[in-house]
Amino acid sequence: MKKIPKQEYTAEFKALAVKRVKDGLTVSAAARELGLIDKTLRNWVKAADTGKLGGVGAKLVTPEQMELTRARAEVVRLRREVEIPKKSDGILCKRCAVKYAWIDTQRACYALTELSSVLAVSVSGYRAWKRGGKADRSRLTDVQLLALISAIHEELKAAYGSPRMVLELRARGFSASKARVERLMRENDIRARHKRRFKVTTDSKYGLPVADNLLDRNFTPAAPNQVWTSDITYLWTDEGWLYLAIVLDLFNREVVGWSLKPRMTADIVTDALTMAWFRRKPAPGVLLHSDRGSQYASHAFEDKLTEYGMICSMSRKGNCWDNAPTESWFNSFKNERVHGWRFSTREDMTATAFEYIEVFYNRRRLHSTLGYKPPVPFLKDWLMAQQSDISVA
Template identity: 40%
Template sequence: MTKKQRRTFNAEFKLQVVQMIRQQGLSVGDVCRDMKLGETAVRRWLAQADEEAAGRPGIGKPLTAEQQRIRQLEAENKQLRGDVDILKKAFGLLCPRASMSYQFVEQLHEKAVPVGRLCRVLGVSRSGYYGARQRAKFAPKACLVSAQLKTEFAASGRVYGSRRLGAVLRAQGLRIGRHRVRRLMRENKLRALWRRKFVHTTDSTHALPVSANVLARRFNPSGPNQAWVSDITYIRTRSGWLYLAVVLDLYARKVVGWAMAPTMHAELVCAALQLAIAQRQPAPGLIVHSDRGSQYASGLHQALLARHGLVGSMSRKGNCWDNAVMERFFLSLKTERVWQRDYANHAEAMTDIANYIVGFYNSVRLHSKLGNLPPNAFEQQSAIKQPIAVSEKT
């Protein structure tokens, strides 16, 4: 059994993580799960940053027993208030129809609560409950499926089509095919949002050196940190354009690095790549593919690749298919999030896009290429299977 290598992080990476949480509004748990960091370490970095901002370097004095008890009570009180809010919302969503009351009786009866008592409290008859229970064995549950379909469609941000909605419902135990999902979507007027806009972001008319197409459209590597793709896109805000640079690991289609700025200079793509390198710490020989833009051909970006032993790769001139996976991610980002928003300024756009990447795309969004798993879940599943495959060979 190989000993797990201890990861080390420099001060610049720690500051990036602190700024991601403080400025972009991400939660500590989401950032830790996405970047595979220890929550204790990240909270220590936050405390150190707060102490330094207050002019007191290092972590402050430990809390007294009384202060710890007060904080514990405050946390419990906050949790209780949250639970009460959830119950209030749940009761507000309850439908007064008798069929919903019968379902409530069914659920509580499974927990050893007498049917007669439940019917009396809810104001329904026992004969009506048993009649509905008998009919439910033969009648289709179209109403419930439609309600569940609407819920999952709304939870996806109104972006899931029939394939992904069908996968979500089947994962919840429903036996439903894609054609039935399509029919229910038509009946309930559920249509995935789709809109396309384009702005030119690649300037390949330069005299800088261009790398060969080393990736050659091999978009399915056998493991993580073997091939990354990267590109720049634009985000429209009322305060002007915001440019987003992204680095994506082809193995799990996971976003491993990103950066945003009002200009698309070489520093933008270098910041995204530096975040990916600090987070993943890849071995030399990793392929980093991009288009022929001047940012990626710049000396700054090429020096960063050489410093870490990474292999540069660029698409052929005028051939967008050589970087198709990255283009597909940008299309998903815009149809599922950006084009549904009207950002007032750069800060609002940066917060929302960071939440999409960390809180939805990497951790929740189903990916058909990954067997309808999110990138984080796919990587975790692959990490479990890998030791098993090694032991079988030995």
């Protein structure tokens, strides 16, 4: 079995990763959440400081598009919540052990010193709890468990209902039954964000040639880099529309390529495809399925498919279900990060999309199609299993 080649990153990805460090995350925390080696990200930061940050594929976005402010705003919000007893109902203030447990859920995103300051506890106290408090994690009271559920609910921006919340708690080392978690969430009105109806946005009124539907709704390939799907969605900000194109590997449902632009021209889909190809560098023969939008029927996109040795497949006219996994991804993204929030600038939306794709969805979000595993860990487990089979043979 051939391994997936070492990833290469676009200038857009590098710049957004660097901005997460510039806006408050430590290099180690940012590298961990993005699946990078510390030294790699540190080198990107140094290159950015000297104006020599390069990359492959997509063009570098403007500083305004790359500005990420969510991390610092989140810390301010958390500080405000724990300082106002009426809002938090004092849950995080009742016992230091609960504070330490909550800090433990946030370590991947924020510096320990900053978290300790927010909750008015000592770093040494947290470390002492970490060394000796793990045995008590499975015996939480309802108040303690509710504090953790509330913290995770806020951390994941209301992405999880009770089934995923149970799995998330267990993955973090806390034992909790499904019935107990359901009860606490129901009694305290903690719920996942609701789904919205799909709206067709594809413009297929043009004279360009279209491809046959070769995918034919076979959404379960046997291996990575066999079937990729792609689509575009609209994202509204106070500055106007921002458009997001993604490329999804159906095997592990990972977003392997993406592009954000203020105009919906052909380069948005070619840039997303370029990112995907440089990340995976698949052998010729990948089936790339999309709708019949003019961007996908353009000569520029057709030339890019030919360059990469890919096979084009398109949904039937007006049939969004032919590309259901990608539509489902957009639905999850908008429900969990977009609907209900106001984005004053395109840069705010860019930050949100980057965090959702690269930090949360690909590496952390539990995916029901994958047996409640995140896409990247699912693929790593599959590759390790393949290697074990080869070794036994």
